[in-house]
Amino acid sequence: MKRVYSAENAFDAQIIRDHLEHHGIAAAVHGNMLTGAIGELPMDTRPSVWIEDPDLYERARDLIGRFENARADGKQWTCRHCGETNEPAFEICWACAADRET
Numbered sequence: 001m002k003r004v005y006s007a008e009n010a011f012d013a014q015i016i017r018d019h020l021e022h023h024g025i026a027a028a029v030h031g032n033m034l035t036g037a038i039g040e041l042p043m044d045t046r047p048s049v050w051i052e053d054p055d056l057y058e059r060a061r062d063l064i065g066r067f068e069n070a071r072a073d074g075k076q077w078t079c080r081h082c083g084e085t086n087e088p089a090f091e092i093c094w095a096c097a098a099d100r101e102t
């Protein structure tokens, strides 16, 4: 299993999971069950999307990136810490959690 996406919420995670499955990549949402207790948990307990086959990571990220680009008009940004490409809505790097401005 490998994490490919950190979602804003359970709904967002489900959309991404369905998108990957639609393209033949087996994926699962982790952290989804925490949503019932929201408000009692730290803000960083976001649901995340994981793929079963790590070899499909690049393809999965590409699919997610295209999906997000089609959905949002904002620009992606590149993490200065690890070089990962992040979606415009993210305030921190999805891969290493570094702040966007650092």
Ligand SMILES: [Zn+2]
Binding pocket: 079, 080, 081, 082, 083, 084, 093, 094, 095, 096, 097, 098
């Ligand atoms: Zn990073």
